[in-house]
Amino acid sequence: MNTQDLRPIEAMVPPFSASAPPVVIEAVGLTKTYRRGTESVHALDGVSFTVREGEFAAIVGPSGAGKTTLLHLLGCMDTPTAGALTLSGHSTVGLRDGELTRLRREQVGFVFQHFGLLPTLTVAENVALPTLFSRRRAAERARELLERVGLSHRQNHRPHELSGGEMQRVAIARALVNSPRLLLADEPTGNLDSASGASILALFQQLNRDGLTVLVVTHNPVLAAAAPRQLTLRDGKLVLDTGPLSR
Amino acid sequence: MHWIVMALKNAGRRRLRAAVTVGGVAIAIAALFSLLSFQRGYQSGMQGELERLGAHVLVVPKGCPYDAASMALHGASWPCYLKADYLKRVAQTSGVATAAPLLMNAVYDSTTGEQFVYQGAEPGLLAVKRAWHIHGTFPTAVRERLLGARIAEKRHLRIGQEFALPGLPGETGIVSGILAPTQGADDDFTYMPLAEAQRIFQRPNQLTHILVRLTDPNILDAVVSDLRGCDAGMDMNVVPLTHLFHTIQGLVNSTRTLLGCVALVALLIAGAGVSNTVLMAVTERTREIGVLRAVGATPWDVFGLIWLETVQVCLLGGLVGAAVAMMGARGIETWLRERLPFSPTETLLRPEFGLFLACLLTALLLGSVAGLLPAWRASRLTPIEAIRQGGGV
Numbered sequence: 169m170n171t172q173d174l175r176p177i178e179a180m181v182p183p184f185s186a187s188a189p190p191v192v193i194e195a196v197g198l199t200k201t202y203r204r205g206t207e208s209v210h211a212l213d214g215v216s217f218t219v220r221e222g223e224f225a226a227i228v229g230p231s232g233a234g235k236t237t238l239l240h241l242l243g244c245m246d247t248p249t250a251g252a253l254t255l256s257g258h259s260t261v262g263l264r265d266g267e268l269t270r271l272r273r274e275q276v277g278f279v280f281q282h283f284g285l286l287p288t289l290t291v292a293e294n295v296a297l298p299t300l301f302s303r304r305r306a307a308e309r310a311r312e313l314l315e316r317v318g319l320s321h322r323q324n325h326r327p328h329e330l331s332g333g334e335m336q337r338v339a340i341a342r343a344l345v346n347s348p349r350l351l352l353a354d355e356p357t358g359n360l361d362s363a364s365g366a367s368i369l370a371l372f373q374q375l376n377r378d379g380l381t382v383l384v385v386t387h388n389p390v391l392a393a394a395a396p397r398q399l400t401l402r403d404g405k406l407v408l409d410t411g412p413l414s415r
Numbered sequence: 416m417h418w419i420v421m422a423l424k425n426a427g428r429r430r431l432r433a434a435v436t437v438g439g440v441a442i443a444i445a446a447l448f449s450l451l452s453f454q455r456g457y458q459s460g461m462q463g464e465l466e467r468l469g470a471h472v473l474v475v476p477k478g479c480p481y482d483a484a485s486m487a488l489h490g491a492s493w494p495c496y497l498k499a500d501y502l503k504r505v506a507q508t509s510g511v512a513t514a515a516p517l518l519m520n521a522v523y524d525s526t527t528g529e530q531f532v533y534q535g536a537e538p539g540l541l542a543v544k545r546a547w548h549i550h551g552t553f554p555t556a557v558r559e560r561l562l563g564a565r566i567a568e569k570r571h572l573r574i575g576q577e578f579a580l581p582g583l584p585g586e587t588g589i590v591s592g593i594l595a596p597t598q599g600a601d602d603d604f605t606y607m608p609l610a611e612a613q614r615i616f617q618r619p620n621q622l623t624h625i626l627v628r629l630t631d632p633n634i635l636d637a638v639v640s641d642l643r644g645c646d647a648g649m650d651m652n653v654v655p656l657t658h659l660f661h662t663i664q665g666l667v668n669s670t671r672t673l674l675g676c677v678a679l680v681a682l683l684i685a686g687a688g689v690s691n692t693v694l695m696a697v698t699e700r701t702r703e704i705g706v707l708r709a710v711g712a713t714p715w716d717v718f719g720l721i722w723l724e725t726v727q728v729c730l731l732g733g734l735v736g737a738a739v740a741m742m743g744a745r746g747i748e749t750w751l752r753e754r755l756p757f758s759p760t761e762t763l764l765r766p767e768f769g770l771f772l773a774c775l776l777t778a779l780l781l782g783s784v785a786g787l788l789p790a791w792r793a794s795r796l797t798p799i800e801a802i803r804q805g806g807g808v
Contacts, residue, residue, distance in 0.1 A: 245709060246799040265797075266713050273711030280802075284706035288424040298710040300421065342710065 190257075192350050192381045193219040193242060197251035200237050200404075211237040213404040214251065219383065221349065224376040226395035227385045233401040235385040236354055242383065243276045243352045244268040256349050273302055277343030281355035283335040285327040285342075292323035295341045302346055313341035317371060333364025340371060344380075351375065353384045357391055369394055422723040429696070433728060436692045440732025440778060441739065443681035448740040448774045449747050450674050452764045457667060460759030461660050467599045469543040470515075470626035471635055473654040474505055474642065483624070483652060484659050490532030490600055492521045496621035497651060504645050505625055510638040513542040513628040516609060520616045520623075522582030531566075531582045532604050535612020543626045547601075550574065551592030554608050560588035561606035564596040580605070586615060599760045632657075667755070682777070685732070686785040693725045693789035704793055705801025718794035725786025726779060733778020741766045 200212040212234045219225060227235045240246040241253060244260055247268070253260045256275050260268060278284075285294045292310050299306035314320045317337040327335055336356060343351055353372070357365035369391050376382045386392050400408035427433055475483035476495035486493055499516065506514040518535035538553050551574045554561050560580075562572055572578055572590050580586040588607065596602055613619050629638055635655055642653040697704070704717055712720075740747070744764045752758050 240799050243709070245802070246797070266715075269708065269711060269713045272709070278709045280706070280709075282702075284702075284709070286703060286706075288428050289421070293421075297707075300418065301707075301711040301713065301716050346711065 189221040191218055191254070192221050192223075192256055193217075193383075194254040195242070195251070196253075198238065198241055198248045198253060199250040200234070200241060200246070201249045210404045212241070212248070212401075215401070215404075215406045216251075217399060217406060217409055219350075219381060221381050222376070222379050223397060224372065224382045224395050225384070225397040225399055226392040227383060227399045227401065228387075228392045229401035229407075232403075234404040235401055237404075238401065239352050239354050239383070239385050242350075243278055244272040245278075273298065273346060275349050277340075277346070277348040277351045279336070279339050279343050279351065279353035279356050281358040283327070283332075283339045283359070285335055285338060287327055290324050290326060291319060291330070291338050294327065294338055295323075295345055297342060298346050304346075306345055309345055310341070313344055314338075317341045331364065332360045333367055336360060336364070336368050337371065340368070340375075344375070349381060351380055351382045353382070353386075355385055355387065357386065357388045362390075365391065418720065418723060419727070422720055422727055425696075425700075425720070426724045426727050432692060436689055436728055437732040437735060439685040439688045440729050440781065441736035443678065443685040443781075444733045444736030444774050444778055445740040445743075446674075446678040446681050446736075447777060448737045448766070448770060449744070449764065450671065450678050451770050451773065452740070452744065452766045453747075453751065454671060455767065455770065456761070456763045456765035457759070458664070459765065460761035460763060461664060463761050464599065464759040465656060465660055467544075467546060467597055467601065468626070468656065469545055469628060470656060471629045471632055472627035472639060472642070473656055473659075474501070474514075474625040474627060475623070475652045475654060477650060477652050484654060484656070486519070486623075490519065490521055490534075490604060493519060493623040496618060496623060497625065499620040499622055501651060502622065502625060505627060505642060505651075508638060508641050508645065510629050510631065510634045510641070511627055512630045513539055513626075515540040515543045515626040515628075516622045517626065518609060518612045518616065518618055518621065518623050520612070520618075524582035527581065529581070531580075532600075533580070533583075533612060533615075534604050534606050535609040535616075536606050537609050540606075540626070543628045544601075546597070548595035549592045550595065551590070554591045554606055556591075557608065557611055558588050559591035559608065561592040561594060562590055563594050563602040563604045565602035566605060567593045583615060682781060686729075686781045689725060689728055689732075689782065690785040690788055693721060693728075693786060694792065696724075697721060697789045697793045701796060701801050704796050705798050705803075708796070708798030708801060714794040717796070718790045720790075721793045722783070722786040722790035725789065726782035729778045729782025729785065730775065733775045733781075736778070737771050737774040741771065 195218070196216050198212055198215040199210070202209045202211055215238060227238060229235050237246070241248050244255070255271060258271055258275070260271065263271065286297065289297065292307070292314065295310040295313055296306050299309070311320065311323065314323050317340055319334060319337055319341070322330060322334060327338070330338065357368055360368065365388060372382050372384065373394065384391060384395060392398060398408065398410045399406060473484060474497065476493070476497050478495055502514055502516045505511060516537060517540070519532065521530050521532045523530055538555060541547065541553060549561065551561075552559075567590070570578065572593075574590050574593060577587060577589050580588055594601060613621065629635060635657065639653050639655050642651070707717060707720070744766045748763045751763055
């Protein structure tokens with residue numbers, strides 16, 4: 169990549185407009201430093217960007233660039249060493265574990281590379297799992313979502329009876345059960361063949377067309393290219409943001 | 416889906432390991448249940464035995480008072496005898512309301528292979544055995560017999576019926592009365608006039624024991640002292656029955672305390688085993704816990720889930736243990752009877768529903784405590800470190 173192509177960070181934030189969709193993510197100078205013995209490792213170094221509702225963005229970059237760390241911070245799974253994050257208007261600065269969990273539960277859906285399905289539960293139970301913690305009854309919602317991801321016929325099956333693509337679709341349905349505003353996916357096609365990967369991409373695109381904000385960490389060039397916006401990380405820094413205007 | 420269902424599904428994930436853990440708790444709870452039901456049964460059995468006997472003091476020939484009491488209560492042939500003259504001395508002692516002489520003999524019937532116990536007694540026995548209800552009359556004339564409820568039923572005998580005395584060839588009797596069930600050894604005895612028993616068993620002017628009822632149970636020590644101090648005192652063993660029962664109860668209590676300690680240790684070991692097993696499960700499921708946190712579980716949710724799993728394992732163990740102990744009560748009772756120096760006729764083990772609930776409550780408590788450490792460790796995992804560290808899922 170030619171460094172001439174890089175746009176200044178300020179340029180990545182779209183100008184305010186009365187008709188612009190609301191901001192879902194506002195990251196300002198996000199920094200994450202780990203201690204490894206006596207050495208300090210800067211996994212993320214002053215990353216700032218904004219994501220508005222309805223965007224579909226891919227976070228890309230080489231291994232060790234800080235993509236997954238950024239995703240975990242955006243999902244309130246981890247806290248930054250410095251910087252500030254606002255999720256759907258809620259500042260996460262200084263929030264305690266329980267408050268971060270509540271924010272995550274209400275605003276964010278997570279999809280993992282390893283699917284993260286509980287082997288003892290059926291497909292329908294896995295989808296409804298987050299509602300156990302939000303104290304809602306969601307059997308009907310789980311059924312709707314399974315229908316939406318094309319797996320209503322598999323609702324009583326166990327995860328080990330499904331293919332990789334099917335498991336990931338179940339994981340996506342689970343991520344949506346609490347009706348989050350933001351879907352975060354970490355290498356969602358990393359364990360899938362290309363056909364299954366393509367079906368997952370199509371599902372993300374469909375969800376995005378329906379208004380869901382989607383952020384995907386990926387090494388998959390097809391998936392990255394399909395996202396209207398790419399955020400490129402290198403050595404913990406945001407080096408390229410194609411910006412929401414390119415959508 | 417409910418929390419309980421989810422915890423149950425998780426607990427049953429590794430069935431063999433769960434079964435071993437449940438088994439450990441079940442053994443401990445079964446031991447506790449048996450011990451508690453034995454405590455209830457033995458204590459109430461001893462009290463019942465004492466009440467049925469009606470006597471405050473047992474006068475027997477010299478020898479071991481425990482053996483004497485056991486024989487007097489359950490029926491046996493005695494190797495030693497009291498002179499009938501002693502009865503007068505005993506009856507004349509101040510504070511003695513009734514002194515009932517008895518000659519007991521157990522005979523073996525070679526045709527049926529059973530043992531039959533005969534008691535020669537006088538109507539004065541009724542002043543001691545106040546709880547007795549007799550259909551018919553107490554035997555006072557030759558050949559009259561009073562039958563215990565069980566033996567009458569077993570041999571299909573009715574009042575007025577003539578019958579051959581089992582184990583005593585050539586001897587017959589007529590049923591003058593049948594005793595209402597006492598739930599004690601009396602149900603198996605056959606009573607006859609004392610003089611006739613002395614003739615049949617060739618023990619003229621001899622007695623096996625004297626049952627003594629006092630005018631006031633509070634003067635027991637004084638009466639016992641007087642009886643021991645009289646002329647015949649050297650040839651008699653004066654056994655205050657309450658003391659005897661307290662001594663036996665004391666011996667049993669000591670054993671029970673020891674067994675209680677064993678049950679407690681078993682419970683502690685079972686609790687440690689459960690805790691360790693769930694800790695292992697938490698380690699294996701670290702990533703899964705990370706996923707739970709990622710989809711919205713708070714640290715308290717994770718704590719609750721792991722704690723609930725532990726409680727469920729312990730409750731299941733408690734249920735199995737108490738049920739097995741209930742079902743095996745008869746076997747344990749037989750085993751205990753062979754080993755106890757003295758056991759009442761009543762059921763030794765009383766597996767009551769209240770005890771069952773108490774054992775389940777103990778299992779619940781065990782699970783609650785055993786689950787604290789693994790639940791705390793699981794809840795301390797941050798989602799990020801859980802997802803990074805964990806395998807599985």
